[in-house]
Amino acid sequence: MGQSLSVLRPAAALALALPSPVNAAQAAEAPLNYFMRSYGPASEPTMYLGWVLAGLSVIIMLIISLLLIVALLRNRPSMDMRMIGPESGGLRWIYIGTGISTFILFGLVIYSLLVLDAVAKPPSTPAITVTVTGYDWWWRIEYEHDDPEQTVTTANELHIPVGEPVLIRLKSADVIHAFWVPTLAGKTQMIPGLINQQWIQADSPGIYAGQCAQFCGAGHARMSLEVVAESAEDFERWRNAQRRPVSSPFRPGSTGEFGQRLFMDRCGGCHAVRGTDAAGRHAPDLTHLNSRRWLAAGLLLNTPEDLMNWIVNAQRLKPGSRMPSIALSETEKSALSTYLSTLD
Ligand code: HEC
Ligand SMILES: [Cu+2]
Incomplete structure (x- = not known):
């Protein structure tokens, strides 16, 4: 055809x-x-x-x-x-x-x-399947694997190898969203209780912008994603790095350890960091936070300043977001920054 x-x-x-x-x-x-x-x-x-x-x-x-x-x-x-x-x-x-x-x-x-x-239908059977789940107002991205240890979970940044079709399974955790990366494929709705499918393929390496295309509440316009298409080797390297859980035991009494405890208390109920006790499923997985270009689904570039800005002002920056603004003292901010900077 x-x-x-x-x-x-x-x-x-x-x-x-x-x-x-x-x-x-x-x-x-x-x-x-x-x-x-x-x-x-x-x-x-x-x-x-x-x-x-x-x-x-x-x-x-x-x-x-x-x-x-x-x-x-x-x-x-x-x-x-x-x-x-x-x-x-x-x-x-x-x-x-x-x-x-x-x-x-x-x-x-x-x-x-x-x-x-x-x-x-894609020209050949896709070798890679990714499940993308829409949340108000961000995207969970999961690369499935028979061995749960090998599964990769990330948010808002979808990596694909160039030149081959990738099957995308689309779900929603709350309301209807729509997955749309216009220069790569048409849009498909993400409907609670249903699993829709589509395939995408990028023929040249690059970064392709995507956007939620179904009005899903106040933060809808702030629900973007990025597709990063890269060579097969780069994609494998990325995926292997993402599989790694964190392994950073901090020296007792150090700033990093204080930051980690703070994270477990204040953030770990919503966010997961694999390899630690933080196992929340209702917010982006932060295990490899620093590997991502953007914060909060394309809202802010991922810099240390804007990271802290987001944590303290989430409600002002993305009103209605499912993340509260979190009040922190200066000492807590610097300890948390130190801890978060290790999530690469
Ligand atoms: C009540 C649940 C909740 C708590 C508590 C919470 N967050 Fe969040 N967080 C979220 C949600 C939901 C998002 C996604 C918001 C969006 O993009 O709309 C988010 C987004 C983020 C992001 C952006 C991640 C990305 O990849 O875009 C960072 C970083 C973050 N939170 C850090 C923290 C830190 C640090 C704490 C503790 C000080 C914390 N959060 C506490 C729910 C929470
Ligand atoms: Cu939307």
């Missing part, structure tokens, strides 16, 4: 003279530029469909405007209303118009069905 559709590609590209998908670096700069660019086979057919639909609509609008202008400007004697009818010949044009519209619309239905078919 992908074969027959590729016939349309050069025609559409020529007709609209739009740039061809090339440089992945630009994807990160113009995240929602999905109308112009596609970086994988799951989004390409829909992009061309978008071009054809937009192009046709513009052409039809121009023709109709032109006909309207001609009709308005034509100098004709005022008409006898009784003349309107089959005898005037007007009916013929109505038949022709209806015929043309029906023909175009029917063609578009068939083309849309072909596109649906082309994106329904």
